[in-house]
Amino acid sequence: MPQPATPPATPATPALDVRHRLVDVPEGRIHLVEQGTGPLVLLVHGFPESWYSWRHQLPALAAAGYRAVAIDVRGYGRSSKPAEVEAYRMLAHVADNVAVVRALGEEHATVVGHDWGSTIAANTALLRPDVFTAVGMLSVPYAPRGGPRPTDAFAMMGGDEEFYVSYFQRPGRAEAEIEADVRGWLAGFYAGLSADTMPKESEGAAGSLFFVPEGGRLRDRFPQGVRPSWLTEADLDVYAGEFERTGMAGALGRYRNVDRDWSDLAAWDGAPIAQPSLFIGGGLDSSTTWMADAIAAFPHTLPGLVTSRVLDGCGHWIQQERPEEVNDMLTDWLEKTRS
Helix, strand or coil, X not given: CCEECCCCCCCCCCCCCCEEEEEEECCEEEEEEEECCCCEEEEECCCCCCHXXXXXXXXXXXXXXXXXXXXXXXXXXXXXXXXXXXXXXXXXXXXXXXXXXXXXXXXXXXXEEECHHHHHHHHHHHHCCCCEEEEEEXXXXXXXXXXXXXXXXXXXXXXXXXXXXXXXXXXXXXXXXXXXCHHHHHHHHHHHCCCCCCCCHHHCCHHHHHEECCCCCHHHHCCCCCCCCCCCHHHXXXXXXXXXXXXXXXXXXXXXXXXXXXXXXXXXXXXXXXCCEEEXXXXXXXXXXXXXXXXXXXXXXXXXXXXXXXECCCCCCHHHXXXXXXXXXXXXXXXHHHC
């Protein structure tokens, strides 16, 4: 049964008319925040974030007549954090999402994700179309399983430098970098991928933030002394407070399962997602530019695509950088899939 949970005890957390709960899932519990009544919309965040990433969408979806539920993905916030790396495989996240829907007393839901949450949402819809009737993807477009083993592909990127996903593979290495200064690391990472603070082309392509020089750290190329306009000090306190409490291993577990996912999802190689779908990307986001071929393939990979937009001048943190536009597109899309 769903259980009440104490909201995060962070004085800087803005007041939101939401309810915090803990619900049971097969391997622990998931912390969620909900607002509104109506058809269920499950919101899944990415790295390195939390349910709080959807603070602008929760009231907007509730006002539009939906039951908006934002989760802390396993490994984050107040959700369970299994010790085993394999506990963060894609199949486990899909099972969590199904269990959350059932724990909330619902039979069906729309699932919407951002960043890693977009990939989790897409695979949740792909594997469980009986539960998830529509899927929205923010920042990271759907790309069906295929190609070479992911870590082999990543190892060939960057020349003499190391791609960030490869850098994240070895347990303990990225944790040591981030946990030494969680707040400063998060501030730099958020700034490096935000439209108003990311490095300009004259200062080096934003993509260079994703590569680590030999003997260096990922943060060595983060912007210094700037904060994105969408990120208040209070917002940063919320994010940093959670990771200072939990550490980073659970959040990094998603990256450490890319090969395991590739094996687990072999039966869905190249599979399209048939349900009504939505994609919103940022024009300045490396996820959009690097994965341009995936967007071009949407007529085949997302045959139920209803809405696809790339927002000019927007970075990676799309629902926080441009909340009003994202809210309008989400509610318009939801209404189309509802009718």
